[in-house]
Structures are given as C-alpha cells and as structure tokens.
Amino acid sequence: MSTPIPSPPALPILGHATYIDKVLPHKSFMDWADEYGEIYRLDILGRKTVFINSYELLNEVCNEKRFLKSLPGPIAQTRAGIFDGLFTAYSDEPNWGIAHRLLMPVFNTASIRAMFDDMLDIASQLVLKWERFGASSQLDPVEDYTNLTLDTLALTTMSYRLNSFYRGTPHPFVQAMVDFLIESGLRANRPAIVNAMMRGTTYKYEQDIKTMSDLADHIIAERKTNPIDKPDLLNAMLYGKDPKTGQRLSDESIRYNLITFMIAGHETTSATLAFATYYLIKYPAVMRKLREEIDQVLGDGTLQSSDLSKMPYCLAVLRETLRLRTPAVYRTVRALEDTTLCGGKYFVDSTTNIVSISWKVMRDPKIWGEDSEEFNPERMMDGKFEKLPPNAWQPFGYGSRGCIGRALALQEAQITLACIVQKFDLSFADPAYELNVKQSLTIKPAHMYIHAAPRADKI
Numbered sequence: 410m411s412t413p414i415p416s417p418p419a420l421p422i423l424g425h426a427t428y429i430d431k432v433l434p435h436k437s438f439m440d441w442a443d444e445y446g447e448i449y450r451l452d453i454l455g456r457k458t459v460f461i462n463s464y465e466l467l468n469e470v471c472n473e474k475r476f477l478k479s480l481p482g483p484i485a486q487t488r489a490g491i492f493d494g495l496f497t498a499y500s501d502e503p504n505w506g507i508a509h510r511l512l513m514p515v516f517n518t519a520s521i522r523a524m525f526d527d528m529l530d531i532a533s534q535l536v537l538k539w540e541r542f543g544a545s546s547q548l549d550p551v552e553d554y555t556n557l558t559l560d561t562l563a564l565t566t567m568s569y570r571l572n573s574f575y576r577g578t579p580h581p582f583v584q585a586m587v588d589f590l591i592e593s594g595l596r597a598n599r600p601a602i603v604n605a606m607m608r609g610t611t612y613k614y615e616q617d618i619k620t621m622s623d624l625a626d627h628i629i630a631e632r633k634t635n636p637i638d639k640p641d642l643l644n645a646m647l648y649g650k651d652p653k654t655g656q657r658l659s660d661e662s663i664r665y666n667l668i669t670f671m672i673a674g675h676e677t678t679s680a681t682l683a684f685a686t687y688y689l690i691k692y693p694a695v696m697r698k699l700r701e702e703i704d705q706v707l708g709d710g711t712l713q714s715s716d717l718s719k720m721p722y723c724l725a726v727l728r729e730t731l732r733l734r735t736p737a738v739y740r741t742v743r744a745l746e747d748t749t750l751c752g753g754k755y756f757v758d759s760t761t762n763i764v765s766i767s768w769k770v771m772r773d774p775k776i777w778g779e780d781s782e783e784f785n786p787e788r789m790m791d792g793k794f795e796k797l798p799p800n801a802w803q804p805f806g807y808g809s810r811g812c813i814g815r816a817l818a819l820q821e822a823q824i825t826l827a828c829i830v831q832k833f834d835l836s837f838a839d840p841a842y843e844l845n846v847k848q849s850l851t852i853k854p855a856h857m858y859i860h861a862a863p864r865a866d867k868i
C-alpha cells in the first residue's frame with residue numbers, strides 16, 4: 410500500500426496553476442518544498458507533476474533503466490526552432506543518438522583545451538571593457554557575462570564573431586534567440602487555441618526562428634565553400650561520422666545543434682559566473698584565497714592553458730557555486746512504466762513528470778551536513794569532491810542526457826574568473842546588496858551591479 414504524495418490545496422480544472430508565482434515560479438516550488446519536504450505533487454492545467462527534493466529520491470530517478478528525460482512545456486515548445494537538436498530531442502530519436510556519439514569526443518576536456526585561445530580572446534575583451542569603464546562605473550555583470558558566453562560559444566562552435574562587446578544593440582541572432590525563448594515559455598502556458606489566435610505574435614515567433622536558422626545555414630554554407638582547418642564544433646559536425654552507424658549529420662541537424670549550443674550554453678554559464686561573482690564579493694576570505702592561488706600561478710603574466718590544472722581552488726569555487734546555485738534548476742524525467750519511489754512508498758505512473766529541484770537536492774543535509782546552505786568551497790577540495798556519493802553533485806544532469814558542454818563551460822568560467830581576479834577588486838555598487846534572482850529558462854542574480862576597480866595592492 411503506497412502513501413499518497415502530499416499536495417497543496419488546488420482549484421478544480423486549473424489545479425495549482427493560479428497559485429504559482431507568475432514572475433518567479435521558482436519561489437512557489439521552493440516554498441512548497443519547505444512545507445511538504447522530500448516530495449509533493451502539483452496539477453498544472455491537467456499536467457501531473459511530482460517534485461522531488463531529497464538526494465535519496467534524486468539518486469533513485471537517475472536510474473536510466475527506470476526513468477528517462479522528459480521535456481516539460483517550455484522546453485518542448487522550443488522544438489519549433491531546434492526540433493531534435495541534442496537538448497530537445499527525445500531519447501529515442503535517431504538524430505539524438507548520431508549527434509551524441511559523434512560529438513561526445515569533441516566535447517571532452519582534452520578537445521576543449523584546443524579552444525583555450527578563443528576563450529581567452531573573449532575574456533580579454535571583458536577585462537578591457539571593465540578597465541576602460543573604470544572603478545567608479547556601475548557594471549552589470551549578468552549582462553557582460555551573457556555577452557561573454559554568447560561570443561565564446563559563437564567563436565568556439567562555429568568560428569563566428571558576434572562582437573557583442575562592440576555593439577550598442579544585440580546582434581540580430583541574439584535578439585531573435587532571446588525573443589524566441591521568451592515566447593516559447595509563454596506559448597507553453599497558453600491554451601493552443603489562444604496561441605492560434607495570436608497571429609501577430611506567431612508571425613514574429615516564426616520570423617525569430619527564421620533569423621536564427623538563416624544565420625546558422627549561412628555559416629554552414631560558407632564553411633562548405635571556404636573550409637578552414639580548425640578544431641571547432643562545426644567542422645566536427647560537418648566532417649565527423651557516427652562511430653556506430655557511420656552516418657553523418659544532415660545540414661538541418663547541424664543547424665539545430667548550432668542553435669542548441671547557443672541556447673543551452675550561454676545563460677547557464679553566464680549565470681554561473683554571476684553567482685560566483687556574488688559569492689566572491691560576499692565572502693572576502695574566499696576571494697583572498699582564490700587570489701593567492703591565481704597570483705601564485707600567474708603573477709602578472711598571461712594565463713596559459715597549462716595553468717588551468719594548477720588552480721584547484723578556482724575549480725572548487727565554481728563547483729560550490731554550482732552546488733548552491735546551479736542555473737539549470739529543474740530536470741524532468743518520466744518513469745518508463747508505472748512504478749513506486751522510495752522503496753514502494755510513493756506511486757507514480759508513467760505519464761507523470763518527475764521534477765528534481767536542484768537547489769534542494771544539492772543542499773540535502775544528509776549529504777552536505779547541517780551547514781549545507783553555507784557557501785564553502787573547501788567541501789570540493791583535497792579529494793572530497795571525488796569521494797561524494799553517486800549523483801550527489803549534479804548541476805550538469807546525469808547519464809546519457811547529462812550536459813555535453815560541461816568541460817567547455819567549466820573551462821570558460823575558470824578562464825574568466827582567473828582573468829578578473831588577477832586584475833580587479835570587486836565590490837557591490839550597493840554595499841547592502843542581498844541576493845535575489847530572476848527566472849527565465851534558467852535562474853540568475855537580479856539587480857546585481859558591481860564596481861571593478863584596479864587592484865589596490867598593485868597601484
């Protein structure tokens with residue numbers, strides 16, 4: 410006999426939809442987790458969803474023999490633009506298998522090292538901007554890190570320069586992508602008939618998809634006409650073969666994946682950098698220790714790719730940031746068949762989405778101790794990270810559908826942090842700033858402005 414999964418009071422038909430915070434749904438999900446504990450159930454306009462909030466339950470749903478990735482509303486909606494690209498493909502779609510097998514080796518740490526110069530190039534543009542703006546200027550790190558990650562992705566995946574640091578307004582591709590993502594989220598929460606009636610909005614949505622697709626197609630065609638000898642992802646996709654079937658990716662599939670990398674890789678990495686910046690300002694002792702490490706490795710010199718492995722504390726700062734504040738907060742799976750969770754305690758059928766809330770599961774005191782809410786990079790040092798229980802730290806997801814861009818994101822973030830900490834003293838523009846967040850497909854700091862002054866000890 411299973412135990413009913415607790416659920417907040419709901420309205421007929423609408424279920425819990427009207428009780429979810431419109432601007433920050435995340436707040437509602439976290440509040441219910443505080444109230445109901447390890448598991449609760451919501452009914453959102455007829456969609457049954459179970460939220461899990463403990464390490465034990467997360468570890469259970471990581472079993473890919475029992476559970477597979479599911480696409481919640483807004484993500485499923487983005488298939489209109491990126492169809493069966495890696496992120497939005499269903500696991501049984503053939504193109505996912507081909508792209509996954511072909512690209513996995515290209516995304517490993519060793520291959521990503523070859524992108525070091527491109528990454529440093531863009532990080533140096535950010536440093537130059539902050540130097541030129543000077544100590545008294547109020548900087549928006551979320552915006553600057555977003556420009557950095559977009560430019561880095563365009564350069565490393567397709568050797569294309571968006572030049573975001575030199576533009577007054579976003580590149581048309583970027584504007585189209587941002588608008589496409591916002592509208593995808595809105596469409597998922599409107600009845601189909603309402604979407605159909607909103608002709609102007611639908612036209613703009615289709616134009617945004619066209620703008621993204623046209624640029625990707627142009628870059629693919631250009632590369633075919635003028636091949637270059639560079640280990641970027643576009644070359645890997647154009648000339649690589651699936652080791653299992655020997656098949657190549659179609660141009661259409663390459664287009665979906667180029668746009669996918671831009672979407673999946675920019676906000677996630679920029680929000681990680683923004684949260685890390687928040688913690689470094691909030692915890693001066695951590696900032697001091699990180700600077701000592703960076704000074705020891707770099708001195709006044711320029712970062713080299715071989716330096717990255719000599720900065721374990723920098724990696725620990727990023728890992729701890731991702732434990733507490735991973736920007737990709739929710740991951741959704743479905744059981745392959747009706748099943749129970751927690752040793753038979755809770756019944757879930759195969760049509761129910763099971764959503765893990767990373768900001769709860771990666772703070773489970775059973776794994777991280779009573780101070781699990783505290784930011785403490787020491788948890789990730791001296792072999793402790795390697796000894797964590799399976800699936801305890803998983804900001805990048807798990808199993809076959811885990812993040813393919815993990816090494817790319819970490820290397821980019823390490824380079825950026827090292828360049829910034831080497832040069833600047835950071836402070837909040839408002840010294841009383843307390844972290845609050847905003848939500849789109851990811852979660853990132855809101856209203857966080859900073860000053861970046863040249864290091865006082867170097868003047």
Ligand code: HEM
Nearest residue numbers: 495496673674677678681737804805806810812813814818
């Ligand atoms: C998948 C997080 C950076 C590309 C995922 C998933 C998570 C994640 C949690 C699994 C989603 C799910 O289970 O539904 C992150 C975080 C990042 C980051 C926290 C930065 C700190 C990147 C970058 C790229 C990227 C830089 C691209 C270059 C992808 C792709 C998938 C994915 C293509 C789908 C993989 C598949 O299903 O085969 N990411 N990601 N991500 N990520 Fe990332």
